[in-house]
Structures are given as C-alpha cells and as structure tokens.
Amino acid sequence: xxxxxxxxxxxxxxxxxxLGTLFRVNVGEAWTGNNVIHNLDGSITIYRPRRLNTGLPxxxxxxxxxxxxxxxxxxxxxxxxxxxxxxxxxxxxxxxxSGAYAGVAKCPEDAVKIINGLNIGL
Numbered sequence: 480x481x482x483x484x485x486x487x488x489x490x491x492x493x494x495x496x497x498l499g500t501l502f503r504v505n506v507g508e509a510w511t512g513n514n515v516i517h518n519l520d521g522s523i524t525i526y527r528p529r530r531l532n533t534g535l536p537x538x539x540x541x542x543x544x545x546x547x548x549x550x551x552x553x554x555x556x557x558x559x560x561x562x563x564x565x566x567x568x569x570x571x572x573x574x575x576x577s578g579a580y581a582g583v584a585k586c587p588e589d590a591v592k593i594i595n596g597l598n599i600g601l
Contacts, residue, residue: 485586486541486556492587498594499546501554506535538566540574540581546594551579554590555600561585563600571601 486503493501512525540553553574555567563571563583574581575598583600584590592599 480558482541482556482558482561485558485584489542489554489556489584489587489590493590493594496591497547498591499544499552501542501544501552504535504539504541504543506533506537506539508532536566536570538564538568538570540567540570542584542590546580550596552594553579553581554593555581555583557583557585557600559585568601571598575601 490501490503493499509531510525510528511531512528514526516524516526518524541556542552542554544552546552551574553571555563555571557563571581571583580593580596580598581601582589582593582598584593589599
C-alpha cells in the first residue's frame, strides 16, 4: 500500500471517529519564473527561473493537527518498509520535546496511539 493511501485511511478514520482534526501537508520545492512557455511536446520552458519552497521545514510531518484536547499532533506516515529520513526523525523529536504528540504511523491504529499521546516509532 502506498503512503498516500495510508494517509487517506488515517484521515478518514480520525474524522469518522471524531478523534481530532488532521491536515495533509505537501513539503517540497518547484521552479517558477516570469515567463512560462508550454511547448508542443508537453514540456515547459521557464525563463528567469527561481526556486519556490513550500515554506515548511525539511522533515515536516505528512499529517498535522490537533486532538480533541487541543494538543498538537504530528504524524509521519510510512509504508510497512518505509524508513524515516534524519530530517524527519529530528523534526518529530523536536515536536515531542516541545510538548506535541508525534510519531510514525503505518496504519490508522498507529495514528490513534499518537493522537492519544504514545509517541511511537521514535
């Protein structure tokens, strides 16, 4: 199962069981510029390109939100074989040290544990 499928299962489970509110985060970068030309082959040409960051730090969790008690939640979603990057591990540790509930979820049950304060996978 892909990580995006697991993320969707977690969001649906949390919503259906009224456990809190979660948001999906896309972290990354792209290129933008003053003039973008769409070429006939489907590619694009960007003139005067500049890097565009999402504004979130590298390692920011896939899902974040609050539980019903108002506690901040950060959930990094991984497939069964997925591993944390050093940046993701650092981010989760920083959030935990700040008092948030944070961890790694490979299924909705893992996410529920995190929402309830078990910082798993660290």
